[in-house]
Amino acid sequence: MLRNEVNQRFCFLTEFYDPSAALIRHYQVFYYPSDGAIEIYDPKNNRIFLKRIQLPTVSFKDLYKGNEINIFSRLHKIADYGDEYTRKYFEKTRSTTYGMIKPDGYMNIGKIIDMIYNVGGFTIGKLKLCRMSKENASIFYAEHQGKPFYNFLIDYITSDFIVGMELIKEDAIKAWRSFIGPTNVDKAKAEAPNSLRAIFGNGGKNTVHGSDSEASVKRECALVFNKIRHEPYLTNCSCLVIKPHAIKEGNAGKIIDIILTEGFEISSMQMFYIDKIQAEEFFQVYKGVLPEYSQMIDSMSCGPIIAMEIRQDDVVNKLRNLVGPQDPDIAKKLRPNTIRAKFGKNRVFNAVHCTDLEEDAVLECDYFFNKLASYKPDY
Numbered sequence: 001m002l003r004n005e006v007n008q009r010f011c012f013l014t015e016f017y018d019p020s021a022a023l024i025r026h027y028q029v030f031y032y033p034s035d036g037a038i039e040i041y042d043p044k045n046n047r048i049f050l051k052r053i054q055l056p057t058v059s060f061k062d063l064y065k066g067n068e069i070n071i072f073s074r075l076h077k078i079a080d081y082g083d084e085y086t087r088k089y090f091e092k093t094r095s096t097t098y099g100m101i102k103p104d105g106y107m108n109i110g111k112i113i114d115m116i117y118n119v120g121g122f123t124i125g126k127l128k129l130c131r132m133s134k135e136n137a138s139i140f141y142a143e144h145q146g147k148p149f150y151n152f153l154i155d156y157i158t159s160d161f162i163v164g165m166e167l168i169k170e171d172a173i174k175a176w177r178s179f180i181g182p183t184n185v186d187k188a189k190a191e192a193p194n195s196l197r198a199i200f201g202n203g204g205k206n207t208v209h210g211s212d213s214e215a216s217v218k219r220e221c222a223l224v225f226n227k228i229r230h231e232p233y234l235t236n237c238s239c240l241v242i243k244p245h246a247i248k249e250g251n252a253g254k255i256i257d258i259i260l261t262e263g264f265e266i267s268s269m270q271m272f273y274i275d276k277i278q279a280e281e282f283f284q285v286y287k288g289v290l291p292e293y294s295q296m297i298d299s300m301s302c303g304p305i306i307a308m309e310i311r312q313d314d315v316v317n318k319l320r321n322l323v324g325p326q327d328p329d330i331a332k333k334l335r336p337n338t339i340r341a342k343f344g345k346n347r348v349f350n351a352v353h354c355t356d357l358e359e360d361a362v363l364e365c366d367y368f369f370n371k372l373a374s375y376k377p378d379y
């Protein structure tokens, strides 16, 4: 039976890590699409934990498995669907696929990510830059072993960094394969000129990959997100973090594109979902220094962030110059070409964090790409 729109209610099972008790608490979070309100039920104590209320920090787009939603500064991880109605609805409308930017797409990573968000309408649930070893490439392309183009394919895919992505959309496998276009670049240019392979591909290199079945999605995601370990360089580096609001506003690709076209190297990049404790750990040097410290901590944990290790000579200074002053209003007046002038909204929602002091650069990159990357192998 169809529920009418006003009464439509979705249910999610969430996990909240309670630091004072050092345990994970389980809740049912209800979402009412008619007015965007949420309600929380505590199944253990059999009572309503939070009465139905509209919250600016949670919107319909934020509801997908694996995401963390911010409810009064508490981060609830969406662990599963809470009823069959919700499962059916979301498995159809928020299905996932695995997409990948191949090595020849490196300079276009920002442009491709921008198209993924703003033209394709996909949500990126996971993202990771890494290298594929010959061994992993032969697992990834096992079905093509023995074909005449196999060696070319393995050399191609192992030649430099790839960017693996879990992509979310209705009928995602099909939608993504249609968005990337035909396998053959010439055919793509002729038949699907707006597809990613037509725009970014060249000759035998078709720049992007898309899974062809649900089984491939599982296998490919497991390989890239759980098995492959990416080692950061931790030399001549600085750390840049795209904040959740900038990702939600669809600006992640544009920011990455500026970094690359300005001649910086992105040597590590991964999407993380950090909680308040991790945000505090990362920003501890700002405690008591920045007046908006606690808002900044909240703003970092209301959705995914994208952390990057950036390399160049004198990179900490140069990157800080490109990022601009902390306050976007000042940046707009004095340094209109900076990232914060273009994508920042105020001192808290200022689009990106970047390493301030030379001596913190290695620590910050190490925090994400060694500590968190191994702490949360799923991401």
Ligand code: GTP
Pocket: 144, 149, 152, 153, 182, 183, 204, 205, 206, 208, 209, 210, 211, 212
């Ligand atoms: P992927 O998303 O990369 O898996 O492409 P696909 O699913 O559209 O094609 P398929 O899995 O059949 O082939 C995998 C990759 O092998 C392609 O992306 C091409 O790079 C390469 N490839 C496939 N067929 C040929 C071919 O006939 N000649 C050459 N040179 N390369 C091919």
Ligand code: MG
Pocket: 210, 211, 212
């Ligand atoms: Mg294929």
